[in-house]
Amino acid sequence: MKQKKIIILYILMLVVGLALLFTKSSPEPVAEPIVQQPVQVKEEPKKEEPKTEIITVAAAKRSISKSKILTKDDYYFKSIEVKIGSNDKSKYIGDATEIDAYVAKNNIAKDAFIERSFIAAPNSEEYLMSAIKEGNYVFPFKLDQIDSYLVKNLKSGDLVDLYIFYSDDEIAKSNTNRLVSPSDDFVKNRIKPIIVGKKILYIDLGDTIDQKFQRREVGQVQLELSNQEIKLLRTLMTNSTVMMYPSTYKQNVDDGLRLLSDKEKKWPLTDKAIFSKKKQINLLKGN
Template sequence: MKEKKIIILYILMLVVGLALLFTKSTPEPTPVPVAEPGDYMQVQVREEPKRESITIAVAKHDISKTKILTKDDYYFKSIEVDTLANEKSKYISDAIAIDSYVAKNHIAKDTFIENSFVASPNSDDYRLLAVKEGNYMFPFKLEQIDSYLVRNLKVGDLVDLYIFYSDGGSKFNKLVSPSDDFVKNSIKPIIVGKKILYIDQTDEDGSGFQKRSVNQIQLELSNQEIKLLRTLMTNSTIMIYPSTFKNNVEDGLHLLNDKEKGWPLTDKAIFSKNRQINLLKGN
């Protein structure tokens, strides 16, 4: 009797299970979106950093502040930089952009030299850094015949200044600069061993077909040297030559005797005691 009940119970469970199986609804499929014409799928692609090989200037040794750079102070080396980060623009990759420039601060050996580390010869920073305290930049205009100096000299080179003169031979021992007597003409160094701070070749003089290039160099001179040179330039011929000295001469007047060094400075009164003049008048 008990076995019959168990069989009946299994049959009922089977019937209920079959009923539930056939009555369960089939789930509707989820629609797949279809891209319409004109629609674009946005795909984020991670861009790899772009690298570029460039050649830059590197300090060959420790460079002190105010040092005027020459080819002995740097060399060029190839490195890779990030193009997107615009690293290329901050480095110096051309000798034209560093030769004869002045160091704005100390640059350690093997340092990649950046544009901000140096100052160009035509900048205000250059004038402040390259000129020693107490000295001045003095412009010296070159004649056409002296253009060879511009082609052969560079910033940092030394030059000597000579006066072209002649002893007139008169009883007054008159000096002439220059004399029309070729035999009597001489040259004498008046300022020697002076450093070129800047060379300017861009100006022009005249107009039209008469235009000619005007070369000018800036020298570093002391106050005393400028006084002598400017006074002589008012009525004499001054000539410039590559220096015969290896090192910069602090006192460029050292070849002159004491009387020549002090000329034209004087402590004499401008007017005599017998003739008092209170007002200066022109012609």
């Protein structure tokens, strides 16, 4: 009997426990704190700084010989790639104003890039030393106001011809070798080329101003002439009119006197004595 009571007690306890288990309210779930995920920022790949650049340089259009005064027919421009920060950009020439009318200090091969050290600027001492051929000289030819068109149209390296302005009628009628330059009769005047195909080294612009604030002289054209050409020209200029015109020649002429006869070329040189023997003696005596 006692055992039955115990069993019944266990059963009741079990029933109460189950009842409590099902009737007990389940606790509200505790919300877990929201953890924000770190925002991942995508970094754009860094752009590499350019290491090279494109520049324009002058190149020889054809083989250029030493002492050649450069014109637009001697060079062309092309684009090349060089390292940024290198001295290539300053070494080469990229503008026509930095090469036109300059002189080549040495031989330059065809298609070679023309460096600044290869050429010399007009009016510089290096220019004169490079432009003049051995045995030739610089001769200044003064221009008058009427010749101002030459300054506007010609530049270093261009060629000119020199003419004498004279009257051939006076020579034909005269029994002597008298030369009239020019004649009073304009119709009888002629021009004759005496020196041709000569190169302009550079042009000096005149700065002399008269009382009316006008330039008396346009300037001087510095020519490259030989010793023989200078003797003839300088003598003619003492008592005749010599005029300059753009040359009809395309290339520099070494022998500028080529159109003259042998007699004309040799004038005014002579081997005759300046004084007779008697005059020489009188001169020595002080008379």
